[in-house]
Amino acid sequence: MQYCRLLESHKDSQGPGYLDFLWTAFLVATGLILLAGLTGAYFLGHSLVFALLYIWSRKESLILDFWGFKVKSSNLPFVLAALHVAMGGDWAEDAAAVLAGHSVYFCEVVLPREKAWKPLGLPGWVRRLLSRPVLG
Numbered sequence: 001m002q003y004c005r006l007l008e009s010h011k012d013s014q015g016p017g018y019l020d021f022l023w024t025a026f027l028v029a030t031g032l033i034l035l036a037g038l039t040g041a042y043f044l045g046h047s048l049v050f051a052l053l054y055i056w057s058r059k060e061s062l063i064l065d066f067w068g069f070k071v072k073s074s075n076l077p078f079v080l081a082a083l084h085v086a087m088g089g090d091w092a093e094d095a096a097a098v099l100a101g102h103s104v105y106f107c108e109v110v111l112p113r114e115k116a117w118k119p120l121g122l123p124g125w126v127r128r129l130l131s132r133p134v135l136g
Helices: 002-008 017-039 045-059 073-086 091-115 124-131
Strands: 063-066 069-072
Touching: 017 045, 017 091, 017 124, 045 073, 045 091, 063 073, 069 073, 073 091
Parallel strands: none
Antiparallel strands: 063 069
16 A cells, blocks of 8 residues: 555646546556456455556656565566465456556556657546535
């Protein structure tokens, strides 16, 4: 969950960071629901957190210490997936999370940087609606 907090406060947020984070989580959750039929997994909490970790790891360039081993942040999801499978977890859940996370990352980060087009950006009317104070 530490990485979700870091993703929420990431420097590429426009306006309140929690709006971009919630929109990203919504897009990932939608992708995971669409992929749930292929994976056979219907409890998607692990996959949601894993996909958000994947997005954070692609946005950051750090060297992390994982059980005494130095791991680049971009490789952390794959190290965790290998550990999850080695402990008897389902590889399809992790693959679906990487697919959903990468799709959202590609549409939110790569396309705007390369083609100046953000197809899955938070709609302006939603940003205006949710940025207003609730009371007052």
